[in-house]
Amino acid sequence: MSSPAVRVGVLGCARIALRRMLPAFSRTPGLDLAAVASRDPDKARAAAAEFGCRPVTGYAALLERPDIDAVYVPLPAALHESWVEAALRAGKHVLAEKPVTLTAGRTAAVLDLARARGLVLMENVMFVHHGQHAAVLSLLRAGEIGELRSFEATFTIPAPPDDDIRFRADLGGGALSDVGVYPVRAAQHLLGPGVTVHAAVLTTGPGRTVDTAGAVLLRRDDGVTALLSYGMEHAYRSSYTLVGSTGRITVERAFTPPAEHRPEILLDRGGRVEKRLLEAEDQVGATVRAFRAAILTGGAPELAAATLEQARLLDDVRRLAGPAPQRWPVAPNGAPAGPDRQYTMDPP
């Protein structure tokens, strides 16, 4: 006998929800997109009409509904924790946007709460569900690049509009939470457990109140290093490279490949470069299916462990980097402008 459909409600008409997640919930067998909530009844009505589900005004009202089994939380980062906790206390399984909370301690607490209540709390890190990374790991394990020496990963995106939630300190904005999390998770995924943060830099762009870029150096117990960079006022890049003793593996479009994209893995063995073309895969659909499977099988402990490990690494990045220094405005001649320094081309 097939399992009954998991009835999903959505807290907030976020862009990621409307563009990616609601379509995936709608087309995934075994899931029933039942309701979408917004603070604004008009927004809820418009989204519900588009996706053929029920509109609800206010997130608390959606959590009170007995006809919802699971919720998706795509709110600004600072609001994740309270709504994740409220959803779990209301007896709902939760798919939460990354990061689940702003600290490792709070992430551990909500993961514990989910476990204690027999509910799934899964973080919406989608790229790990794309098969291209499993293909990379197979090449690595087969010794195609010799012994692994180091890893490099970059996720940089062009600046969102100035009023975007990512630039709002009060809403938990900042590049580490929004984009830095991807290369950090990639290092965990490809290097395995046992990576620690060795050094970190956070940068605040001119006129911003949150970190807008950063770099992290990780080290695995055996000396393998990972150099990560990320930012949200940058030319677009979404890639990683594994460097081995005899070759390299590079993946472009690593973190948010469109469903129709056919991944190309570049395998460089001593200068002989081979392109391995893979089948296109929809990582959004794969993530939603993984959420459903976790609900049906009683959880995905390995994903929960990775979420907690990621939160600990992000905490360590913040601790080692210290407060992100405000970068001074740059004068037209390129020299930094500041109270101690006049515009000049002369060296200090």
Ligand SMILES: NC(=O)c1ccc[n+]([C@@H]2O[C@H](COP(=O)([O-])OP(=O)(O)OC[C@H]3O[C@@H](n4cnc5c(N)ncnc54)[C@H](OP(=O)(O)O)[C@@H]3O)[C@@H](O)[C@H]2O)c1
């Ligand atoms: N996993 C991924 O691949 C991925 C990709 C993109 C974004 N994200 C994550 O998804 C989350 C949402 O990102 P987004 O770009 O979609 O954001 P967004 O379009 O700004 O949406 C955020 C939503 O949160 C609700 N909200 C509640 N209180 C708010 C407040 N005080 N200010 C602003 N909005 C408030 C709003 O819904 P209502 O007005 O309808 O109540 C709003 O539509 C973030 O955590 C982001 O990191 C993840």
